[in-house]
Amino acid sequence: MSQRTLVLLKPDAVSRGLIGEIVGRVERKAGWRITALELRTLDRATLETHYAEHVGRPFYEPLLEFMASGPSVAMVVEGERVIEGLRALAGPTDPIAAAPGSIRGDFGTVVRENLIHASDSEESAERELKIFFPELPR
Numbered sequence: 001m002s003q004r005t006l007v008l009l010k011p012d013a014v015s016r017g018l019i020g021e022i023v024g025r026v027e028r029k030a031g032w033r034i035t036a037l038e039l040r041t042l043d044r045a046t047l048e049t050h051y052a053e054h055v056g057r058p059f060y061e062p063l064l065e066f067m068a069s070g071p072s073v074a075m076v077v078e079g080e081r082v083i084e085g086l087r088a089l090a091g092p093t094d095p096i097a098a099a100p101g102s103i104r105g106d107f108g109t110v111v112r113e114n115l116i117h118a119s120d121s122e123e124s125a126e127r128e129l130k131i132f133f134p135e136l137p138r
C-alpha cells in the first residue's frame with residue numbers, strides 16, 4: 001500500500017541543526033522516497049489552515065507563534081505504509097513520553113517544540129499535501 005504523507009521539520013529542529021539527522025532517518029527507511037523538500041517560513045494563513053482542528057485549544061496561539069518563528073522544512077515522503085511509519089518514527093506528541101529511538105524521544109523535552117509534524121491519516125495527508133504542495137499532481 002504505497003502512500004504519501006506531509007512532513008514538517010518544525011522551527012526548533014531547523015534552528016538546532018537537526019535537519020540532516022531527521023531527514024537521514026527518513027531516507028534510511030527501506031523503499032521510502034522523499035519526493036519534495038523545501039525550506040520555508042510558514043505564514044499565519046497556512047498555519048491556520050493546517051492546524052484548523054486545534055482552534056480554541058489553549059495551546060493553539062502559542063503553537064502558531066512558534067511555528068511561524070523561523071524556517072521549517074516541508075517535505076513529501078512516499079512509500080509503503082508511510083503515514084503510519086512516519087508517526088512511529090516521530091513518536092507520540094509529548095517528547096518525554098516518547099520512547100528513545102523515536103525522533104521526539106531522542107531530541108525533545110517540550111510538548112510544543114516537538115521537532116516534527118507528520119500527517120495522522122490518509123485524509124489528513126491529502127488535506128495537508130494540498131496546503132503545502134498545491135502544485136503536486138493528485
Ligand code: GDP
Nearest residue numbers: 054059063092093111112113114116117118120
Ligand atoms: P501531533 O499530531 O502529534 O503533532 O499532535 P496534535 O495534532 O495533537 O497537536 C499539534 C501540535 O500542537 C503538537 O505537535 C504540539 O506541537 C502542539 N501541542 C499539542 N498538544 C499540546 C499541549 O497540550 N500543549 C502544548 N504546549 N502544545 C501542544
Ligand code: MG
Nearest residue numbers: 117118119120
Ligand atoms: Mg496532529
